[in-house]
Structures are given as structure tokens and as C-alpha cells.
Amino acid sequence: MEDLLQHSYGEPSSYMSTDTHIALLADRIGQAQYDAIVALLDRSASTGDAERLLRGSEFFRGLVERHIRWLAQDADLTATNLAGEFDTFEARLSAEGSALESEVTLTSALRVLRQRAMLHIVWRSFTSETGLDETLSTMSALADCVIRVAVRFAEATLAKRFGYPIGEESGKQQTLIVIGMGKLGGQELNLSSDIDIMFAYDEAGSTQGGRSSISNQEFFTRVAQLVIKLIDTTTHEGRVFRVDTRLRPFGDSGALVASYQALE
Incomplete structure (x- = not known):
């Protein structure tokens, strides 16, 4: 499973704090999309997995940013x-x-x-x-x-x-x-x-x-x-x-x- 996942999002080159990452993300994509991402994290990250994946995976983060409206309104990742x-x-x-x-x-x-x-x-x-x-x-x-x-x-x-x-x-x-x-x-x-x-x-x-x-x-x-x-x-x-x-x-x-x- 690790090999499968590594292809999809690679090894993180560095980790930033969650607050820093979210702040940069919010600044880049705007407040409305920022709020939607926060809602996504609150909805599905009881173990902190979503924050970890967003920090460590440029691939996953890019998908989230491109499909934020779908995620916030219609998606069910479970x-x-x-x-x-x-x-x-x-x-x-x-x-x-x-x-x-x-x-x-x-x-x-x-x-x-x-x-x-x-x-x-x-x-x-x-x-x-x-x-x-x-x-x-x-x-x-x-x-x-x-x-x-x-x-x-x-x-x-x-x-x-x-x-x-x-x-x-x-x-x-x-x-x-x-x-x-x-x-x-x-x-x-x-x-x-x-x-x-x-x-x-x-x-x-x-x-x-x-x-x-x-x-x-x-x-x-x-x-x-x-x-x-x-x-x-x-x-x-x-x-x-x-x-x-x-x-x-x-x-x-x-x-x-x-x-x-x-x-x-």
C-alpha cells in the first residue's frame, strides 16, 4: 500500500505547521475556498489524516483546490x-x-x-x-x-x-x-x-x-x-x-x- 500511495502523492519534501499551511492556502485561493477546506477537514479528519495529507501531498492538495466546490457541496470521500x-x-x-x-x-x-x-x-x-x-x-x-x-x-x-x-x-x-x-x-x-x-x-x-x-x-x-x-x-x-x-x-x-x- 505504501508504494501505491507514494506514486500518487510522493514523499513530502518538508512539513510546515498546519496553521502556516492553511494560511498560505487561504491567501492563495481566497476566503470562500479556505472555509470550504476547513469544513472538509472538520468533517473527515478526526485522526488528523486530512491535515497530514494536505501538508505532505502536493498532488492531493492540487486536487482539493481544483475541486473545492464539489468537495464542499456534493462529495462523499467515504x-x-x-x-x-x-x-x-x-x-x-x-x-x-x-x-x-x-x-x-x-x-x-x-x-x-x-x-x-x-x-x-x-x-x-x-x-x-x-x-x-x-x-x-x-x-x-x-x-x-x-x-x-x-x-x-x-x-x-x-x-x-x-x-x-x-x-x-x-x-x-x-x-x-x-x-x-x-x-x-x-x-x-x-x-x-x-x-x-x-x-x-x-x-x-x-x-x-x-x-x-x-x-x-x-x-x-x-x-x-x-x-x-x-x-x-x-x-x-x-x-x-x-x-x-x-x-x-x-x-x-x-x-x-x-x-x-x-x-x-
């Missing part, structure tokens, strides 16, 4: 079922629709989701409220959620131009299949893991209903490229996960996306 929160996130995006219409908005939303999940996981790990199994399962559930949302957005985006991919034998609409490999495949992602994935689809064919038609292979290759961009691109809010696709057949020299027949 919650044990973040997978349910991820389901809620997906449902909200589907209901609102707007986030799935804008690449910029969705890119930000996915990174905020990651940051809040990390804040929750690091806090629970530091205060020994959780074991390693919960951390691994939560990170894996986060990755699964992000991949589903990214695939849905990417397919809808490409379909506006090319229509939807139709199987030449079944005549049915096809969808991109993402296969988790490595730690993701075993549902064992830790705080620093990248995600090893392969992309596949069922049937060859071509798109129908768009302004122009392309092969299913080309359609899903473009979808996969956009999925990687949504998850792996580093913005001012960071990235969601590093994406590694080198475990596919023939590695980097092979096709990014393959049909089931080609995989066989």
Missing part, C-alpha cells in the same frame, strides 16, 4: 461504491446530450471524472478505509466507463459524416469492440497504470446513410483514433489514461483495428 458514480456519469451524459455533441466538453468532463475519482481513491487509501482490491476495481471501473463513453461519442461523431457501418453478411449495424488486455483485462489497474487495449469489429462491410461511404475497416480505424485522442491527449486538465495498443497482432506495424476474422 463512499465505497464509485462504480455507481461512474454509471450515473454515463447516464447524465446520455440524458443531457450536450457533452456528447462537443469533443472539447467531453474531453474536459472525462478528465474531471478521473481527478475526482483519484481524489476519492487516494483519500480512502491514505486513511486505510480501503484495501488494494477496492482501489484496483475502482480504477478498472473508471477505465471501463471512460472507454464506453468515448466509443459512443466517436461512433456518433463519425456517423454524422459517413453513416453507420453495416455488416455485408448480416445487414446489421456494427459497433467497435474494445478488448481490455493486461491489467485492464484482469480488472487490476492501479493508480499509475496505462490501459492496454485492442480494437475489433465483427463484420466487413461499408457505411450507409452518410454523405459518403467508407469501409467498416476505415470507419472503425477513425473511431479508434478518436477514442485514443479523447482518453490519452494531455490538456491543461491532464489526461485520463495513457493508452497502449501495441499488444495487438504485429504491434505497431499491424492494423489499429481488425475484424474478428482477421484476429482468428
Whole structure:
């Protein structure tokens, strides 16, 4: 557990008094945010863990500062079922629709989701409220959620131009299949893991209903490229996960996306 936590917030280079730290924090972020942090400490730091973590972890402190309003109003750092929160996130995006219409908005939303999940996981790990199994399962559930949302957005985006991919034998609409490999495949992602994935689809064919038609292979290759961009691109809010696709057949020299027949 110590190795897990050290990656997430590192060894503190020095310790300042709690009063000094809070004073500097209040001066930097303003009185309203200062009051919210104090409320957070009062609410959850009966053993002094929150003060210790805020002093010693620049990573955790940065997350607290960026998400102070959420922490003060809505967050429950003792919650044990973040997978349910991820389901809620997906449902909200589907209901609102707007986030799935804008690449910029969705890119930000996915990174905020990651940051809040990390804040929750690091806090629970530091205060020994959780074991390693919960951390691994939560990170894996986060990755699964992000991949589903990214695939849905990417397919809808490409379909506006090319229509939807139709199987030449079944005549049915096809969808991109993402296969988790490595730690993701075993549902064992830790705080620093990248995600090893392969992309596949069922049937060859071509798109129908768009302004122009392309092969299913080309359609899903473009979808996969956009999925990687949504998850792996580093913005001012960071990235969601590093994406590694080198475990596919023939590695980097092979096709990014393959049909089931080609995989066989």
C-alpha cells in the first residue's frame, strides 16, 4: 500500500505547521475556498489524516483546490461504491446530450471524472478505509466507463459524416469492440497504470446513410483514433489514461483495428 500511495502523492519534501499551511492556502485561493477546506477537514479528519495529507501531498492538495466546490457541496470521500458514480456519469451524459455533441466538453468532463475519482481513491487509501482490491476495481471501473463513453461519442461523431457501418453478411449495424488486455483485462489497474487495449469489429462491410461511404475497416480505424485522442491527449486538465495498443497482432506495424476474422 505504501508504494501505491507514494506514486500518487510522493514523499513530502518538508512539513510546515498546519496553521502556516492553511494560511498560505487561504491567501492563495481566497476566503470562500479556505472555509470550504476547513469544513472538509472538520468533517473527515478526526485522526488528523486530512491535515497530514494536505501538508505532505502536493498532488492531493492540487486536487482539493481544483475541486473545492464539489468537495464542499456534493462529495462523499467515504463512499465505497464509485462504480455507481461512474454509471450515473454515463447516464447524465446520455440524458443531457450536450457533452456528447462537443469533443472539447467531453474531453474536459472525462478528465474531471478521473481527478475526482483519484481524489476519492487516494483519500480512502491514505486513511486505510480501503484495501488494494477496492482501489484496483475502482480504477478498472473508471477505465471501463471512460472507454464506453468515448466509443459512443466517436461512433456518433463519425456517423454524422459517413453513416453507420453495416455488416455485408448480416445487414446489421456494427459497433467497435474494445478488448481490455493486461491489467485492464484482469480488472487490476492501479493508480499509475496505462490501459492496454485492442480494437475489433465483427463484420466487413461499408457505411450507409452518410454523405459518403467508407469501409467498416476505415470507419472503425477513425473511431479508434478518436477514442485514443479523447482518453490519452494531455490538456491543461491532464489526461485520463495513457493508452497502449501495441499488444495487438504485429504491434505497431499491424492494423489499429481488425475484424474478428482477421484476429482468428
